[in-house]
Amino acid sequence: MLLVNLWVDTSTLNPYISNTLLTQIEEVISKWEKAILYLNKRGQFSSIVCNDCQHLFKCKNCDISMSVHKYPSQFTCHLCSYSENIPLECKKCHWVNLSHIWVWTQQIEDSLKQHFTSAKVFRFDTDTMKTKKSKTEALELLNNADIIIGTKMITTGFNFKKVGLIWVMLVEQELQIPKYNTEESVYTNIRQLLGRWGRIDQKTEFVIQSFIPDNEIVQSIVSHNYREFLVKTLEERKLFSYPPFWEIATLEFRHKSEQKALDFMIQLHNKLELELHSPSLEGRGLGTGIEVIFNKSPMKKFNQFYYKIIIKWENIREVLQMIKPEIIRNSGLSVSFD
Numbered sequence: 001m002l003l004v005n006l007w008v009d010t011s012t013l014n015p016y017i018s019n020t021l022l023t024q025i026e027e028v029i030s031k032w033e034k035a036i037l038y039l040n041k042r043g044q045f046s047s048i049v050c051n052d053c054q055h056l057f058k059c060k061n062c063d064i065s066m067s068v069h070k071y072p073s074q075f076t077c078h079l080c081s082y083s084e085n086i087p088l089e090c091k092k093c094h095w096v097n098l099s100h101i102w103v104w105t106q107q108i109e110d111s112l113k114q115h116f117t118s119a120k121v122f123r124f125d126t127d128t129m130k131t132k133k134s135k136t137e138a139l140e141l142l143n144n145a146d147i148i149i150g151t152k153m154i155t156t157g158f159n160f161k162k163v164g165l166i167w168v169m170l171v172e173q174e175l176q177i178p179k180y181n182t183e184e185s186v187y188t189n190i191r192q193l194l195g196r197w198g199r200i201d202q203k204t205e206f207v208i209q210s211f212i213p214d215n216e217i218v219q220s221i222v223s224h225n226y227r228e229f230l231v232k233t234l235e236e237r238k239l240f241s242y243p244p245f246w247e248i249a250t251l252e253f254r255h256k257s258e259q260k261a262l263d264f265m266i267q268l269h270n271k272l273e274l275e276l277h278s279p280s281l282e283g284r285g286l287g288t289g290i291e292v293i294f295n296k297s298p299m300k301k302f303n304q305f306y307y308k309i310i311i312k313w314e315n316i317r318e319v320l321q322m323i324k325p326e327i328i329r330n331s332g333l334s335v336s337f338d
Contacts, residue, residue: 003213003222014111016170018209022115024165028205029119029146033164037112037149038193039105040174040186049172050090051097054212056175057087065177068100081295099211105149108169112147124150155192166193168208171218180242181338183217187229190221241291247316248338251309251323255332258298258305265307268326268333269294272309275322290319 009018025035048057048068057066059077066075068086076083089096109123122138122145129138142148142160174186194206210218220229238245251268255261272292291312298305311319316337320327327333 003208003210003218013115014108017108017111021167021207021209024167024205024207025112025116025147028164029116031164033162034145034160035147035165035167036154036160036163036193037108037147037167037169038154038189039108039149039151039169040171040177040189048087049099049211050093050095051099051211052095053090053093054214055090055092056172056212056215057091065175065182076297080293081297105151109149112149116147119146120144121147121149124148124154126151126153129153152189155189163204166204166206168193171208171210171221172212172215175215175217180237180240180248183229184233186217187221187226241312243338246312246314249311249316249320250336250338251311251333252306252336253330253333254301254304254306256304261298261305261307261332262296264330264333265294265309268323269309271323271326272311272319276319 009020010016013022021037028035049055057075059066059080059082061077061080061082066077066084068075074083075086087098090098105123105125109121112119113121122141124138124142148154148160168190171186171190174189175182177185179185190208208218208222212218216232217229220226220232237243242248251265253261253265253268255264269292276290276292291310293310293312295308295310298307300306313319320335327335
């Protein structure tokens with residue numbers, strides 16, 4: 001397994017495509033083999049990393065990554081809604097050598113088609129897989145492609161023949177996804193990628209490309225040190241009261257009216273707080289240590305406004321019993337568990 005430091009190995013074609021990548025793709029397709037390029041998502045999250053100490057910016061309250069918002073221009077935590085100005089210097093080493101990273105699959109596809117004019121380049125993500133017909137056609141296109149650019153969809157369910165190169169692009173962009181289990185997901189996805197050639201008796205080069213090659217998670221993946229990664233992850237989960245030590249429930253309410261959605265969630269939040277601080281709960285051990293986080297920044301999807309309340313405790317079901325009537329009566333209210 002090879003680790004490429006993108007900060008010192010970029011091409012003029014695209015700031016996120018390295019000269020090493022272009023050279024290896026050229027070698028692979030000249031032998032009539034495939035090159036698979038993995039990019040975590042289509043580009044929903046924007047990242048900032050320090051090029052000097054390789055620091056990743058996390059929320060001070062939640063230990064998950066902050067996301068860059070353009071309008072308004074600020075750093076925001078998608079869990080607790082904590083916001084701050086986008087930093088001009090690194091909080092860890094105080095240098096100003098920061099990189100703003102935001103790359104998506106179509107951007108990479110366009111650049112590679114420009115460089116490899118005679119190669120068959122195929123992009124495999126949710127944008128190209130919107131219909132059943134396109135999924136059927138995709139199988140044939142995948143088999144005939146020289147270069148495949150794929151998201152998580154490419155990590156499972158496919159056995160490719162004659163794969164000469166598997167290349168992970170910008171692993172730090174995936175590490176910036178604002179969820180408590182992001183590092184675990186990154187590790188799992190890359191291990192699944194490793195299995196793409198492990199089932200087939202052939203030699204395949206596996207490369208991770210990054211601006212932060214010395215990052216602990218990146219090093220754990222490269223060195224195959226699963227035990228070290230597991231111990232570190234469990235310590236952090238216990239410290240910040242995440243599963244498997246505590247349970248998490250997300251209450252999400254949606255409505256086409258932003259004000260009605262907000263009013264409902266305010267009432268629900270107030271009821272939870274009132275119930276949790278009731279003197280009658282003291283003998284049952286409830287109300288102590290429970291975290292109830294009300295995210296007052298809505299997300300708009302499919303022309304509806306979504307508000308979230310996140311609850312963290314050792315026994316979520318007891319807490320949800322307090323608002324069981326509201327859950328049953330309101331079709332716009334959904335509950336998910338971790």
